[in-house]
Amino acid sequence: MIQERRSVRTFKKTPIEAALIDQLMISAMQAPSARNQQPWSFIVVKNPEVLAQLSQVSSGARHLNGAPLGIITLMKDTEHAPHMCPQDMAASTQNILLEAHQQGLGAVWIGIFPLEERINNVKKIIDIKTGTTPFSIIAVGYPAQPYEKPNLRFDRSRIQVIE
Ligand SMILES: Cc1cc2nc3c(=O)[nH]c(=O)nc-3n(C[C@H](O)[C@H](O)[C@H](O)COP(=O)(O)O)c2cc1C
Structure with missing residues (x-):
């Protein structure tokens, strides 16, 4: 599953079933976190x-336009x-990408944190609770086209083994 996932940036208009959104959220909150602090919360945008x-909010965020979620x-x-x-937060974001792939959905990670400009751009649009910072946005939907398995990036030269 990990080897077959890739970023999907164009989506069908088909809405995402509530049960699938729940699965995404369950996996998001199942991520590991330091001292199990679970610093995450989520805003699900369908509008x-x-x-x-x-x-x-950034040039890389344009794929949200037309995405169902x-x-x-x-x-x-x-x-x-x-x-x-x-x-x-990165572990949680990655879990959402993997769960989306597992459910036959496509998704792409849109980076927000730590860039102040992007954080502020999100805050201008959404009323974010004090004490929380937007970290990422994940665009999700059924892929507009079928996609190929990505090339394997495995490179043994990047591994040092100490025996
Ligand atoms: C921290 C982070 C930020 C990213 N930000 C964006 C983004 O703003 N827009 C976008 O289209 N893709 C974004 N991506 C997706 C990457 O471009 C993508 O993961 C990378 O090109 C590898 O392709 P793959 O996901 O298909 O394996 C981001 C990925 C990460 C991990």
């Missing part, structure tokens, strides 16, 4: 106008292991 606005991941300020929160 086409809001998705069109979000598609303007966008998931904004939010990172909470924590006292446990604050420096680890971005890693926790």
Whole structure:
């Protein structure tokens, strides 16, 4: 499954069933996190106008325009292991991508954090709770076209073995 996933950026208009969105959220919250701090929360955006606005937050966000679903991941300020929160959020974002692939959906990670401009652009559109920062947006939908398995990136020269 991991080897077959790839970023999908064009989607059918078909809405995503509520049960599938739940699966995405279940997997998102099953991610590992430092000290199990689970610094995440999520905003599920189905509204086409809001998705069109979000598609303007960066050039890489344009794929949200026309997507049936966008998931904004939010990172909470924590006292446990604050420096680890971005890693926790990345693990959660990756889980959403993998779960989407598993469910026959396509998805792409749109990077927001740590770029201040993108964070502020999201905050201008969505009323984000104090103490939380937008981390990523995942555009999700049924792929508009079937896609090929990606080339394997495996490169043994990048591995050092200490015996
Ligand atoms: C932190 C991060 C930020 C990314 N931001 C964007 C983005 O803004 N727009 C986009 O289209 N793809 C974005 N991507 C997807 C990458 O371009 C993609 O994962 C990469 O080209 C490898 O292709 P693959 O996902 O098909 O394996 C991002 C990926 C990561 C991990």
